[in-house]
Amino acid sequence: MLEIKHIRKSFGRNEVLKDVSLNVKKGEVVVILGPSGSGKTTLLRCLNFLEKADSGEITIGNKNVVIQNAGRKDILDLRRKTGFVFQNYNLFANKTALENIMEGLVTARKVPKKDARNIAEETLKWVGLHDKADYYPSQLSGGQQQRVGIARAVALNPEVILFDEPTSALDPELVGEILELIKKVATKGITMIVVTHEMTFAQDVADKVIFMDGGVVVEEGAPKEIFYRPKEERTKQFLAKFIIPDNMYYI
Amino acid sequence: MQIDVKAIFESFVSGLTYLPKTLILILVPLSIGLVVGTSIALVRIYKVPVLSQFFAVFIPVYQGVPIVVALMVYNLIYLMKTNDVLKFFGSSKTIADIDSIYVGLFALSLMMICSISEVMRGALLSINKGQYEASYSVGMTKPQTLRKIILPQVISIAIPALINTTVGLIKSTSIVYAIGIAEILSGALVPSSRKYTFFEGYLAAAIIYWILTILIELLYSYLEKRTSIFKTGKTENKKLWSLKCWRSNTSEKALAEMKS
Numbered sequence: 001m002l003e004i005k006h007i008r009k010s011f012g013r014n015e016v017l018k019d020v021s022l023n024v025k026k027g028e029v030v031v032i033l034g035p036s037g038s039g040k041t042t043l044l045r046c047l048n049f050l051e052k053a054d055s056g057e058i059t060i061g062n063k064n065v066v067i068q069n070a071g072r073k074d075i076l077d078l079r080r081k082t083g084f085v086f087q088n089y090n091l092f093a094n095k096t097a098l099e100n101i102m103e104g105l106v107t108a109r110k111v112p113k114k115d116a117r118n119i120a121e122e123t124l125k126w127v128g129l130h131d132k133a134d135y136y137p138s139q140l141s142g143g144q145q146q147r148v149g150i151a152r153a154v155a156l157n158p159e160v161i162l163f164d165e166p167t168s169a170l171d172p173e174l175v176g177e178i179l180e181l182i183k184k185v186a187t188k189g190i191t192m193i194v195v196t197h198e199m200t201f202a203q204d205v206a207d208k209v210i211f212m213d214g215g216v217v218v219e220e221g222a223p224k225e226i227f228y229r230p231k232e233e234r235t236k237q238f239l240a241k242f243i244i245p246d247n248m249y250y251i
Numbered sequence: 252m253q254i255d256v257k258a259i260f261e262s263f264v265s266g267l268t269y270l271p272k273t274l275i276l277i278l279v280p281l282s283i284g285l286v287v288g289t290s291i292a293l294v295r296i297y298k299v300p301v302l303s304q305f306f307a308v309f310i311p312v313y314q315g316v317p318i319v320v321a322l323m324v325y326n327l328i329y330l331m332k333t334n335d336v337l338k339f340f341g342s343s344k345t346i347a348d349i350d351s352i353y354v355g356l357f358a359l360s361l362m363m364i365c366s367i368s369e370v371m372r373g374a375l376l377s378i379n380k381g382q383y384e385a386s387y388s389v390g391m392t393k394p395q396t397l398r399k400i401i402l403p404q405v406i407s408i409a410i411p412a413l414i415n416t417t418v419g420l421i422k423s424t425s426i427v428y429a430i431g432i433a434e435i436l437s438g439a440l441v442p443s444s445r446k447y448t449f450f451e452g453y454l455a456a457a458i459i460y461w462i463l464t465i466l467i468e469l470l471y472s473y474l475e476k477r478t479s480i481f482k483t484g485k486t487e488n489k490k491l492w493s494l495k496c497w498r499s500n501t502s503e504k505a506l507a508e509m510k511s
Contacts, residue, residue, distance in 0.1 A: 050384050076390060084388035090381035094403045094481045104389025107399055136481045156389060 001026040001191060002160055007046055007056035007067075009039075016042045017053065018215040024160070024193065024208075029186045031202040031223075032195045034212035035238060040195045041087075043212070044162050047193070048082045049075045061159045080108060083153030083161040088169045089145040091137040097148045098124060098133040101155045109156065123155040124148070127181060143174035150181055154190070161185065163194040199242045203227055211235045258448035262455035266439030270459075272352070273434045276424040277463075279356050281417060284363025291364065292371035293397070310365050319426055322358040326430040329354045355427035359420065366416045374409040375401070407478035414471045418464050425460070435459050 002024040009017040016039045024030050032040045045051040047058060053067050060081045065074045091100050101120035105111040111119070124130050127147040137145055146166060153161050166182065167175045179201045186192060186205050196202060202209055202223060209226040211219045211234075219232045230236045291310070295303045313321075333346040378401055386396040425436040436456045443452030 048388060050387060076392065079387060080390035086381060086385065088381060090385035092382065092385060092400050094400065103399065104391065107395050108390035138482055152389065
């Protein structure tokens, strides 16, 4: 369903992604873990060409793009198959919550305005912000903004939603509610790739955990395996910094 | 020195009859400046090859030339070359058939293009990169992103600086007087040269320019409120909010004083 092959990306002389390949099945929730600077976010951004990788191949659904020959149309097609949730929300500052969700539907997908409004209202209700439809992002709290951000991605009904550290910019007490919401997205059966530092969340929701370091995939597998029986030394070192008792999530 | 109030009034009326010409000298350069200036700003932001390098050199250099000097140069070119150019294109017209207001419009437009392009570039640079990325991520194209997301935000940011530029333009229109274009200033001085009431004439012109400036500023502040709704929620809230801030500040100060 989503496949990437041999992605490479350098910023100047700094090679951030060194031949990364990945395979995600339909409906799967993949969590990417790793220390800062390991290339997790860059990988995610390369997937919808917010960052143009240097070489490699990306397949999402039935769309296959070889990065070197990617034209404007290919990039647009790929972007229209993905949703993206940003670390710092990035809601359109000049649009209300409702318009934020409608914009992509109306302008990019050419959904009639009336239908788009219905979809947007429904999605907003689904994330629990129906009463904030006419609020501008500047009037919403961080948690509320991220809810709208998630609604914006979900409303487009993409084949895969990419989450780039969706809770990193939030107050600690708001993290829980956003993670709950992301879980709710997962139960919808949407394919998701999540970059996060929330270990318990990863354990709870992921079908597959990928551990990255230094621009390569060090290890990948089911969460139970990665967390309790890591094979690679680097993974063990990384996880040792997080104490993960079995029942921590329920505290 | 005696001020002749009647002469002021006379000059005021006489100046006002040239208001349409001054308005042309304001509105044409302003519109050209907005359209071309914004395009140049975009060219420079998107780093369009060749063009962006050209403007990066041209604009600072051109802005270093005083508008009077530029105007005089264009006027000399106009005086010396118009007949040749017309002949070259096989026209039977001469320089007498071509209004010199075009020289003024050209000089003022170029000035406005340069300053507005800098204003717009500054405003564009202040937009968070995330706004572009979010727009691309929902599948919008570059032109759609610009039209729907970026420019509406840019305009509200640019308005305070645009007020400044426009007020500068209003005042600059008076210098086309130097190449003999009749506008408010020369109009206001018409009665003066008859009765030697120059002081009153200039005073009347000052009053007209002042009124014009005030009107433009009012228009802009209305636009500013309209375009920046998204920053504050509702337009009316702005005043309330600042009042509230002031109140809470003062009460905090009072509290602090009580404690000490």
